[in-house]
Amino acid sequence: MALSILLFYAGTFLAIPNKSVYDADKQLWYDEYPYSMEESAMNSRDELFNVLDNTFSPESARDFAVGLTDYYRAPGTSGFQIAMDQVESALRDAGLDVTVDEPVIEDAWEPNEASLSVVDPVHESLIDFDDAPACLAWGSSSTNGKEEFEIVNVGTGESPDDFEEQNVEGKVVYIHGTQRRPGWWEAAGNAVDAGARGIITDYMLYQTPGVREPELVPEAAQLLRLRPAERFIDEDVWAVSIPHDSAIVLDDLLERGSVTIEANIDVEVFDATAPYLEATIPGEVTDETILFCGHASGIKPGANCAEGTGLVVELARALNELADQYKFKRSIKFIVGVEGPVSEEYLKQNPDATEDVITSLTYCSTGHKQSETESCLLLSSSPDSVPHFTNDYLAELADQSPKEADWIGKEGGQELPLLNLSQHYYTPWSDNSRFAQHEIPAPLFMSWPDKCFHSQLLTADVIDPAALRRSALISGVAALELAIADKDEAAAIGRIVAGRSLQRLQSLGANYAMEATPRARRHVEYVKERDIKALNSVTELSDGAADTIDDLELQIQQTAEKVVDSFNDTKESNRGEIAELIPVRTTDDLVARWVGLEYNDLLEIADQLADADENAGWRSLRVVSDEAWNFVDGERTVGEIADAVGFEFEMTIHPEPVHRILKGHEDGGNLRFE
Known part of the structure; x- marks a missing residue:
């Protein structure tokens, strides 16, 4: 049979x-x-690849990105302002129509100095901001000059119980990292609730076995954030990441007895503006747009964020140069600003974006030198919750795009890839997740695993013109073809x-x-x-x-x-009442991922996911939660949503964990069940 x-x-x-x-x-x-029409379409696409390849300069994109790595670019900081001025100047010089708004940021945060040293029982430097600007967590407070603190080891700090039997009031707690990303926020919040004055941690976020683990990148200091902001905004607390090498030193000293450290942290908090920029290549039709999104925010050197900005700026120049050669029916628009708020601002200013945007294209870490960062260039798919031709179309362009080397049997052709590129599952990683929530096709170009992710190791040296070129050829030809289609x-x-x-x-x-x-x-x-x-x-x-x-x-x-x-006839089993519930949205606003859920709820949901599929678990929480919400349309049942998310990410997902995620949204006022 x-x-x-x-x-x-x-x-x-x-x-x-x-x-x-x-x-x-x-x-x-x-x-x-219509076979002859297809031949014509393919020949036209080859022409577009060649024209764009001759117009777009990967070296110029890299040079622009390199210039941004000189500045610390947290939202509203002086470095971010300089970076956005450079973006604006470059786009105006390229002849684009540019508009700049300046939304106000209350309590913008800018670091000036940070150092952490052991002073007793030995003198040993643990980290210095000048060497590793990623070490100081965003939102940290200043110390009163150089201050000395006793360190209290609280393990992972994920539970309030880790602090109950220890007096941490006014002291510094040492939090050990786990592979659970939200564990950092939970532990930091617990530390603040217990009265800690400072936090030291060796957290490394988004670990990848065999590639990105503390022992494999022992000198990397991880960028962290003290958030949600409302929990920390009025607290006098700071947090510093130390690399694995320093953690070994600290662990050894704490095993022997008490340890005193000296911290010297200087930050400024002020009201500022965070420029939001739009640059447009106008088409004949004003309500049809191909949208490019990059963000200039980041740390110093922050080459990962800078790469996407460099690519957007150079791609805008190249496409605008080609506008005279090709008659654009649709507009091509470029937005640059703070990661997250840049897409929110666009959606606020363009309430019809769901209908008007043909596709968005978001860039984050698009130009890594793969041999140095042990990464792959991912073409992250638009989510299944927004069914659209974009995914198959971009996959076709990725297959057809010129590669880096010729085959031995042809003169030219560039058919052999020296660069790893994979079209992969939807990854809610950057502004693409906000576009997806608004039912806008949301592919993303990013590099992963990236052993240097959000650390001081992402210097200008890791930016690779070849990766920028491949990203530009795929998305640039998409823009050209869709603009004239x-x-x-x-x-x-x-x-x-x-x-x-x-x-x-x-x-x-x-x-x-x-x-x-x-x-x-x-x-x-x-x-x-x-x-x-x-x-x-x-x-x-x-x-x-x-x-x-x-x-x-x-x-x-x-x-x-x-x-x-x-298929053989098989009888459908009863999946229970939960599977038949229909969630109905009660808000059109952007929603937080885990509304109504406590940290222990997330741990239990992760266990439920792992029980159903050995490849699911804690790492799956983010993607499952995002798409579970995105699939809520007032018609799908919980069981159908669980199926859809499972089919999209090639996992077996049962209705129970999906219901629990959505129940949190019900408790938070975002939906009701029918």
Whole structure:
């Protein structure tokens, strides 16, 4: 039986559908009659790659990013102001239409100095701001010049119990890091509640086994933040990160007895402005936009944030130069500001953005030298909660984009990649998560694992023009093609989506052939519905492609039916009352990820995720929580949301943890259950 099913997928599903042929090399279905149009579209795309490659300068993008690494660029600081002035000048010099708003930031925070040393029982420097500007947590208070404090070891500090039997009032607590990112905020909050005056920690966020662990990067000091801000704003407390090397020294001293440290921290807190910039290449249609988003905020040197800004500035120059050569139907817009607030400001100023933005493209850590940072360039997908042609379209561009080296059998061609690039799951990492909450397609370019992440090691030396070039070729050609797209281009993009959808459905059928469960059937139906919605989003570019889209939708429908029909009949089990609840939003505002949940709730939810899937757990909380909220549309049940999130991230997720996440939103007033 199993063999016959596999042969069915190898033969029947690859057979030519009605009035169409399948190109196995390009993995696309073509209607028989418009084949010459497809050849024209492909040739045009090659031209766009060549033109952009000759116009965009990776070295200029790198040079601009390098210039930003000279400044500490926390929101509202003098360094951030200088960085934004440089962005504005560069874009104006490139001939773009630039507007700058200056939203006020209350209690902007700027560090001047920080040092931490052991003074008893020995004299030993632990960290200095001049050597590692990432060491001082954002939001820290000043000391009264040089002050001496006794250190109290509180373990991980994740529980108030860690502080109860120890007198930490007015002292400095030493918090040991864990792999649980929110554990830092919980521990810091517990320290403040217990009256601590200062915090020392060896936290390393977002660890990756074998690549990014304290022992593997022993000199890195991690940037941390004291937040949520309302919990710390009126507190006189500071926090300093120490690298693993210094943690070993401190651990050894504490094992022998009491330790006194000297801290010298100087910061300023003041009201300031945080410039928000928009630069536009206008198109004929004012209510259709391709949106690029970068952020100039960051630490010093902060090459990771600087990379995205350098790429946006140079890409804006290049695309504006090409505007005379190509007649843009749609506008191309670039926004730069503080990470997070830059997208919030855009959404506030453009209330119709959900309808007007064809796609957003966000950049964070887009130009890492992979050999030095042990990273991969990720093209993070737009989330499944916003079904759109963007993902398949960008994947096609990534496949077709010029690489770094030639094959031995051709003169030129640049077909062999020397740079690792992977299109991966939606990653709520930067401003892309805010766009996703507003149902705007939200792909993100980022580098990961990045063993140097948010530490003093992200110097100008890690910025790689080759990575900037690849990011620019994919997203720049997308901007060009989408800006000029009409019915022919729209139809070609529709065929890309349909071809990749048919491949996905066939793969699902083959993967589930040996174990066709009720979940398998639900998975196929989910992919079919998602891909059909993505396919139909192509009509945003042109209603003239509607007939082609209808034909392609029928092919997806028929293929999905064949897959499902090949499964053995299996009875759906009762998934319980929780699975049938329908969450309905009661707010249109941006919401916090874990409203209504305590830290212990998160620990228990992580355990529930791990019980259902060995690849899920604490790390999964962020992505599962974000998409669980994004999928709330007043129609999906909790069970359907759990399925959708699981299918998107290739995990088995049960309704119970999703219900608990959403119950927190109910307690926070963001939704109700029906």
